[in-house]
Amino acid sequence: MINNILNTGFPPGLIFIIGAIFIPLFKGKWKSALMLMLPILAFMSLMRMPEGSNWMVKFMDYDLILGQVDRLSLPFGYIFTIISFIAVIFALQVEDDIQHVAGFIYAGSALGVTFAGDLFSLYIFWEFMAIGSTFLILARRTKASQSAAFRYIMIHVVGGLFLLAGIILYINETGSMKIVNMSLNSLSTWLIFIGIAVNAAIPPLHPWLKDAYPEATVTGAVFLSAFTTKSAVYVMARTFPGTELLIWLGAFMTILPVFYAEIENDIRRVLGYSLINQVGFMMCGVGIGTQLAINGTVAHAFSHILYKALLFMAAGSVLHVTGKIKCTEIGGLYRTMPLTCMFCLIGAASISAFPLFSGFVSKSMIISAAGDGHLVYIWLMLQFASAGVIAHAGIKVPYFTFFGHDSGIRAKEPPLNMLIAMGIAAFLCIFIGVFPQALYNILPYPVDYIPYTSAHVVGQLQLLMFGIFAFYLLLQSGYYPAEIRAINIDTDWFYRKPLRTLELGIAKILNGLNQSLDQLIVKDFTGYVNRFALEPVSNLTKFILSPIVRKDKYEEVIAPALRNGTSPIGVYAAFAGLFIVVLYVMF
C-alpha cells in the first residue's frame, strides 16, 4: 500500500483533512504558509494520479475506493483545489482557527466525494462536508447565524439520511457498492436521487442555500459557494446522467430564483439565489446527458465556481469593510473601492456570459445541447433565465453595491490578500473566456464546440445589452422594484413558520400534560400512598395505647415519632407480623 501511495500520490482530500488538524498548532506566518501549501500539495498529488481505481482499502467484505480517477472526476478535483487556494488567500487575515480548520475539512471532504469510487466512502465524506460547512456558518457568531446553521444542519442530516437509506437498499438489491449509472426505477435509486437533490438545492429543496449562505462568515461564504452544490452536480452527473426529470427540474431551477433575486435586499442572498439559478443550468445539462451536455455541465461548474466565488468575495469585502451588505444600506462604493468594484464587474460579466468572459464559453454548451436535442421549451426557458441572470446578477449586484444611490459610505479597499484572491479569480474568469481551449482540453469528452461564431457573439450581446436596456428604462421610469427592507417567504416557510407553531403548540401541550401528571402522580398519588401506609399504623397505635398513655402526651411524643419514622423499629415489626397473620387467616 505504501508503494501504491508513493507511485500515485496521496488522496488530495485526505491531505486537506489531515493538514487541517495541524493548522491550530502553528502561528503567524507559519500558519499562513501551511494553509497555502495544502492546496498546492493537493494539486501536485492530483497531477500524479493515474486514471483508474486507486487507493483501495479493505473494509469488512467490501473494497473502498478512495481514488476513482477519470475524466469526469479530474476537472472537479482541479477546480476544487484551485478554489481552495484562492479562498485560503482570501481568508488569510482571519484569526479564527475554527474557520480555517472547518474550511479545509469541508473542502477536503468535497474532494473525497469527488474521488470516491464506492457509495460508502462517498456517504462518509458527504456527511463530513455537512459538518465542516456548518461550522463556517456558526463561526459568524450572531444569533441569526446560529439559528440558520441549525436549520442548515437539520436539512443536511435529513438529506444525508435519504442518501444513506438509498445506499443501504441499493447495496442490498445489487450486492455492489460501486458508483455506477443509475436510473429512477426503484425506491433505492429514488432515495439516493433525493439525497443528492437536497445538496444540489433543486426546488423545492433549495431554500437552505439562500437561508444559510448569507449568514456565513465573510470568508466562509466563499468556501460554501464552491463545494456543496458542485459536488452534488458531480455526483448527479456520475449517477443520473440522461435522466429526463432532471432536464425539467433544472430548467425550472434556472427560472424560479431569478424572480426572488430581483426583490431580495441582502446582496449575498441575491448571490445565493443566483447560485441556485446557475446550478439549474448544470442539472439541465446532466439531464440532457449527451456528450456536449455533460461537457457543458462540467465546464460550467468549473467557470461558475470561479465567478461565483469572485462575486461572494467582492460582496464579502464590502461586508468586511463596511459591516453592511443590504441594498438599502450600501451604494456608491465605487468611489473609494474601485478595485473591488472592478472585480465585481468582472464576476458579473462572467456570470452573465458576456463574450470574452468564462460564462460565455461554458453555459452556451448546455443551451446548445438543448438545441441539438430539439428541446424547444427547455431551450426557451434556458434563454429566458439567461436574460434573467443579466437582470439580477449582472446588473443588480454591482449597480446597487457600487453605483446607485450614494450611501455616503467612504470605505477603503479590503486588505491586500483579499484583493489578490479576487485578482486571481478575476484573471481566471477572463483567461477561460479568452482561451476556452484550455478548459475544453480537460473535459470528459472530446470537444468540437466552437463558442466564438459571429452569430453566437452578436446574439448573446443583443440578449444581454437589450436586457440591460430594459433594466435601465424600468429603473428610470420607477417600475423597477424599489429597494426595501423586507424579506421574502420561500419554501422554507413550511419548516420555519408552521413547524415552529407546531413546535410551540406541542411544547404547550406536553408541558401542560407534564404539569398535570406531576400534580396527579408525584403530589397526589404518592401523598395518598404515604398516608395509606402511615395512618392505619398511627391510628391503631393510638387506639392500643389509649388506655395507657394520656392524649396530650401521645400528641407530643408518639405522633411525631411515627410521622418522622423515629419510633422503635419493633412497632413496625409488630405491625408487619400482624399483617402477615391477617393475610394467613384470610387466605
Add this chain to the structure above:
Amino acid sequence: MEEEKGEVSENKTNLFDNPKNVKRLLTVFFTSLLILFMIDFFIHKHGHFEWENWPGFYAVFGFVACVIVIFTAKLLRVFSKRDERYYD
C-alpha cells in the same frame, strides 16, 4: 448601466459624479445597441431553430424577457414580502 445622476459629494472628481461622464457612457451604450441591432442583418446564421435566424430576435427576446422578469418579481413581492423580523 451606471446612469447615476450628478450627486453632490465631498469629492467632485469621482467618475460618475460628473453628469458629462454619465452622458458619455449612455451615448456609448445606446450607440452599441444600435450597432448590435444593425449588424444582425448582415450575419450569416444557422441556428437550431428557425426563429434564431430572424434579425433582431435576441434583442427583442432579451428586452422582453427582462421586462417579464422584473414585472413578475414585482408581482411575486405582493405575495412574498414580509417584515424583516417575520421569523424571529
